[in-house]
Amino acid sequence: MKIADRVQQIPPSGIRKFFEIAEEMDDVISLGVGEPDFTAPWAAREAAIDSLKAGKTSYTANRGMRELREEISKRVSTQYDLSYDPDDEILVTAGASEGLDVAFRALVDPGDVVAIAQPSYISYVPGVTFAGGEPLPVATREEDDFKLTTELLSAHGVADADMVVLCYPNNPTGAIMTAEEMAEVAAFVREHDLTVLADEIYADLTYGDDHTSIATFEGLRERTVVFNGFSKAYAMTGLRLGYAMAPPEVISAMNRVHQYTMLSAPTTAQYAALEALRSCDSEVVEMRKQYNRRRQFVLSRFSEMGIDCFEAKGAFYVFPECPWDDTDAFAEALLEEQGVALVPGHVFGDSGEGHLRVSYATGLNELREAMARIEAFLG
Amino acid sequence: MSTRDELLALLLENARYSTEDLARQTGADTDEVAAAIEELEASGLIRGYQAVVDWDRADQERIRALVELNVTLDRETGYDDIAGRLVKFPAVKSLRLVSGDYDFALEVEGDSLREVSKFISEKVAPVPEITQTVTHYIMETYKDRGLEMGDGHDDGRLSFSP
Numbered sequence: 001m002k003i004a005d006r007v008q009q010i011p012p013s014g015i016r017k018f019f020e021i022a023e024e025m026d027d028v029i030s031l032g033v034g035e036p037d038f039t040a041p042w043a044a045r046e047a048a049i050d051s052l053k054a055g056k057t058s059y060t061a062n063r064g065m066r067e068l069r070e071e072i073s074k075r076v077s078t079q080y081d082l083s084y085d086p087d088d089e090i091l092v093t094a095g096a097s098e099g100l101d102v103a104f105r106a107l108v109d110p111g112d113v114v115a116i117a118q119p120s121y122i123s124y125v126p127g128v129t130f131a132g133g134e135p136l137p138v139a140t141r142e143e144d145d146f147k148l149t150t151e152l153l154s155a156h157g158v159a160d161a162d163m164v165v166l167c168y169p170n171n172p173t174g175a176i177m178t179a180e181e182m183a184e185v186a187a188f189v190r191e192h193d194l195t196v197l198a199d200e201i202y203a204d205l206t207y208g209d210d211h212t213s214i215a216t217f218e219g220l221r222e223r224t225v226v227f228n229g230f231s232k233a234y235a236m237t238g239l240r241l242g243y244a245m246a247p248p249e250v251i252s253a254m255n256r257v258h259q260y261t262m263l264s265a266p267t268t269a270q271y272a273a274l275e276a277l278r279s280c281d282s283e284v285v286e287m288r289k290q291y292n293r294r295r296q297f298v299l300s301r302f303s304e305m306g307i308d309c310f311e312a313k314g315a316f317y318v319f320p321e322c323p324w325d326d327t328d329a330f331a332e333a334l335l336e337e338q339g340v341a342l343v344p345g346h347v348f349g350d351s352g353e354g355h356l357r358v359s360y361a362t363g364l365n366e367l368r369e370a371m372a373r374i375e376a377f378l379g
Numbered sequence: 380m381s382t383r384d385e386l387l388a389l390l391l392e393n394a395r396y397s398t399e400d401l402a403r404q405t406g407a408d409t410d411e412v413a414a415a416i417e418e419l420e421a422s423g424l425i426r427g428y429q430a431v432v433d434w435d436r437a438d439q440e441r442i443r444a445l446v447e448l449n450v451t452l453d454r455e456t457g458y459d460d461i462a463g464r465l466v467k468f469p470a471v472k473s474l475r476l477v478s479g480d481y482d483f484a485l486e487v488e489g490d491s492l493r494e495v496s497k498f499i500s501e502k503v504a505p506v507p508e509i510t511q512t513v514t515h516y517i518m519e520t521y522k523d524r525g526l527e528m529g530d531g532h533d534d535g536r537l538s539f540s541p
Contacts, residue, residue, distance in 0.1 A: 015539040022538040030538040037534065122541045171541075237540075293389070293404040300403035341538050362534075368400065 010126045014347035018331060022341050029370040031358045032341040034171060036235035036316070038290075040272065041283040044234060047275030048268045056267055062259040063251070064092020064243070065270050071277045072243055080203070080213045082226065088248040091255055092265045092273075096201045096229040096242035099254075101127050102261070103197055103225050103244060106253040108133035113161040117148045118349030119319070121171045121199065125349070128165075136161055139351030145310050146175035146319070150188045158188075163195040166214060169202035172348045172357035173319040174295075174312020179212040186217035196224040201242070202315040204233035204284055207292045209313070215245075222247050225254075230269075232315075233284050234276045239269040291316050294360040294367055301371040305378060316361045319345060322354055323378060331356065338373040382407050383415050387424070390416075391525070394428040433528045435520070441488065442495045442516065443472070446503065448483035449511040458482070461508050470498045481513070492516070 015032065022028050039045075063069065069086035076082040084090050093099035100123065108114060110132035116124045118137045128135040138156045140146045148166065158164060166185070168177045177185070189196055196214055203211040215224040229242025242265075244254060295312065302309040302320050309320035324330040327344035334340050342359075345352030360367060385405050389396055398416075402409045419425040434441035450461055458476050465474055465485065473486040485503070489495040495516075504512050520528050 013541070015541070019537070019539045028538055030534075030536070032539040033536050034540045035536060037536070296406050297400070297403040300406075343539065364400075364404075 006129055006132070010129055013122060015343055018335060018341060018343070021332065021335055025335070025339060028335070028339045028341055029362070029366050029373070030341040031360070031362065031367075031370055032343045033359050033361055034317075035237040035361060036232065036287065037361045037363060038235040038283075038287050040234055040236045040239065041276060041280035043279045044236065044272040044276040048239070048272035051268055051271035056271065058267065060092075060264045060267050060270060062255055062264050063090065064265055065267075065274070068092060068270050068274045068277075069243075071274055072245075075277055076226075076228075076245065080211070081216050082213055082221070082245065084245040085248075089245055089251055091244045091251050091258060092270060093229075093242045093244060093258065094262055094265045094269075095231060095240040096199060096227040096244075097123055098240075098258075098262060098265075099225075099227045099229075099242050099244040100124070100197065100199065101130070102254045102257045103227075103250075104128055104131040104133065105257045107195060107225075107250070108163065112163065115153070115156065115158040115161040115164040115194075116349075117164070117166055117170075119146070119170075119172050119345060119352035119355070120165070120167055120348055122348060124165050124167075124199075133163075137349055137351065138164075139349070140173075140175070141351075142310055142321075142355075146170060146173040147177050147181055148185055149181070150184050153185070153188050158194070159192045161192075161194060163197065164189065165197045165199065167199040167201075169206055169211065169314025171202065171315055172317050172343070172345065172352065173310075173355075174315050174317045175310075176206055176209060176211065176314040178209055182212050182214050183217055186214050186220050189214070189223065190217075190219045194223065196220065197227065198224055199227045201227065201229050201232050203228060205288060205291060205316060206314045207288070207295060211314070225250060230273045230276055233287075234273075234280060235287065236269070236272060236276065239266070239272055241265055241269040241273045291360065294362075294364060297364065297367060298358060298360045298371065301375075305371075305375050316359055318358050318360065319352075319355045320358060322356050327354065327356060334374065334377055338377045340370050340373050340377075382411065383419065386412065386415050387419065390425070390428075431524050431526045433520070433523075435528065440491065442490070442492050443520075444487045444495050444499070444517060445515045446485040446487060446499060447481040447511075447513040447515075448485055448503070448509055450482045450508045451510050452508065456508055461506065464506060465503065468498070468502060470495070470502075481511075 069090045073084050073086040104127045108131040112133045113136050114128040114133045115136045115138050125135045198214050215221045215226050225244055225246040227244050231237040298318055307320045309318050312318045322330050331344045343357040345355030398409050398412050401412045465471055470487050472488045475484045477484045487495055
């Protein structure tokens with residue numbers, strides 16, 4: 001059977017080989033996961049169960065349950081100073097990932113150039129390609145703490161692009177952007193009339209400065225789609241629930257794609273999300289506190305081992321330099337000899353080459369053992 | 380949160396964290412951590428460190444009971460006087476003055492049901508001010524001092540995810 005060209009041109013995920021090795025092994029400590037090790041707050045789980053007991057098993061409105069959209073609107077208004085109308089400016093999706101895919105398909109025409117700040121989450125480039133667009137990687141640098149700068153945007157020709165994708169706090173580097181740094185990017189975007197897709201799925205997980213959304217800057221709200229969700233902050237990855245916020249005409253276009261593919265996000269998950277927003281913030285605070293301790297632990301251990309690692313201030317990753325020239329060989333040998341799984345940085349784009357993504361979304365005892373094994377491996 | 384509060388929170392989580400681990404997690408240096416712990420101990424804020432044991436896994440039987448105590452006070456005897464007597468017994472693991480239907484919540488531990496019963500009837504009940512004891516034997520412990528006693532949950536996550 002013929003496979004579509006746009007699918008064939010996307011290579012299989014770079015982590016597949018490592019996954020297959022790890023599956024064959026016992027006693028693997030995985031620092032390769034992009035999801036919390038906590039369980040979703042009980043109140044959210046209970047709300048999901050109650051919704052099932054009450055027989056809430058039908059579709060919801062395409063855009064998501066109205067009361068959930070209202071709660072999202074209230075939340076982003078108080079937390080990020082963003083104002084979105086629950087009726088026509090919010091779309092509930094099956095994870096932020098579906099939201100991004102829908103946005104690419106709704107907003108990108110064949111040949112449109114979509115700049116992507118890299119290293120980045122692995123789905124952006126395929127998402128643009130599937131939509132017929134042309135991905136334009138914008139390599140951020142360790143010397144800039146993996147932040148996006150106007151200098152980088154200019155150097156990569158983003159002024160002539162149609163769209164730019166941002167992900168801060170960043171997967172895989174853990175980088176965040178301060179309000180001042182974000183303001184400069186916002187000015188560039190405005191000057192060159194770009195559309196912005198801002199993936200803010202890790203917005204609740206910062207250690208120090210609070211997250212600043214690019215949509216809060218003058219003239220940016222009308223050209224930005226903001227994505228967020230419940231996977232990371234509320235440890236609800238498997239429930240697949242996210243949302244997108246944008247001006248009415250954009251949400252309307254995205255909803256057209258969404259309604260013909262997903263119809264509506266899972267109803268059970270929407271009830272869980274509603275409860276999460278209403279009553280689970282103390283759990284988020286506790287999880288963030290735990291992540292922060294682990295972050296400091298891991299950064300300190302890499303420093304003791306003499307491995308360069310900039311101070312990640314968001315998400316739950318650090319992105320140290322690889323001690324070997326060949327990151328794949330290092331990751332493979334570390335996995336096979338010591339049973340420690342981590343991800344080579346190039347999986348997240350060429351600019352990640354020479355680094356490793358280390359997730360600290362795992363218990364401190366495991367982290368301590370993993371770091372001891374890495375130290376032993378280095379000799 | 381101050382470093383001292385942060386250290387206290389971490390020690391409550393696991394009193395066996397090494398000074399180095401505590402320093403790594405708080406961002407303080409090891410000398411600061413050692414000094415802060417010394418101060419916490421010297422001030423009496425930290426009273427000691429103990430293991431949390433899951434006795435259901437031990438071959439040795441361990442009996443614990445929660446005892447509700449009602450007391451009558453007189454002009455010469457206060458709560459502190461009664462408590463002062465009871466805390467001296469090694470079998471008493473915790474003693475708290477509480478609000479509600481009874482006055483003291485007492486936790487007693489012994490090697491056998493007989494030993495615990497004997498202790499309550501011979502040492503606790505005869506205290507003149509104690510008017511009533513209600514004993515609840517602990518049949519199963521699911522959580523103790525913040526730690527779950529079960530097998531814990533297996534990490535069902537994929538070893539790699541994006």
